[in-house]
Amino acid sequence: MAKSSEESPSRRTFMTAVIGLITALVAVALAIPILGEILSPLFKQRDIVWEELGKQSDLEKIEPLSPKFIPVYFKVREGWTVNTLPRQVIAVKDVDGSLHFFSNQCTHLGCPLHWIVARQKFMCPCHGGMFNILGKVVGGPPPRPLFEWVHKIENGTVFIQNKFLNNPKDRGI
Ligand code: FES
Structure with a gap:
């Protein structure tokens, strides 16, 4: 007769x-916050600067x-690095003296615009898009119309944010 302290192979298994x-559950529970900390920069939206x-x-x-x-x-943090994103601002002074700061990207598919003096228009080289001096x-x-950069004036200096006015996606560009 087997001793009561002996376990059958199936019980031991x-x-x-x-x-x-x-053990596996504890390991997963410990790993989730660590992995989250490591991977979270990948899923963050671009910084606003x-x-x-x-x-x-x-x-x-x-x-x-x-x-x-x-x-x-713009120097923005993306993931684990800080990248420099070159952008163009088109500064326009209206007849009333107000300043506008437009993006130079066509609002069709994003091609860079050129100002054609003879026609007094911004022309898009890709599909012939045209905008007037105030972005219409x-x-x-x-x-x-052309997107306008968010801007502010502090102590006589103009600052631009990497974001457009009325940008449907509230995130950096
Ligand atoms: S990208 Fe400018 S008209 Fe298409």
Whole structure:
């Protein structure tokens, strides 16, 4: 007759499986927060940042209705690195003296626009989109006016945010 303290092979196998399962569950429970911390930057939206565009006094010297293309370099954290994203700002002074800061990307499929002095229009080289000096569509397939960059003026300096006014996606560009 077998001793009562001896376990049958099937009971031993079952206990081993239960212990293995518990160990695996504990390991997963410990790993989830660590993995989340490591991977979370991959799923974050692009940072919203401000970059200096120039002195307000200089920008106010722009000729009315004559666009000035100004490069801006946004430094944004993406994942684990900080990247520099070059963008173009089209600064336009209206006849009333107000300043506008448009994106140079066509609102059809994003091609870069050129200002054609002779026609007094922004022209898109891709599909013939046309915008007037204040960003309104005046020809071609673009579905909406030019996007305007969010901007602010602090202590006489103009700053641009990597975000458009009325951007349906509330995220950096
Ligand atoms: S991308 Fe400008 S008209 Fe198509």
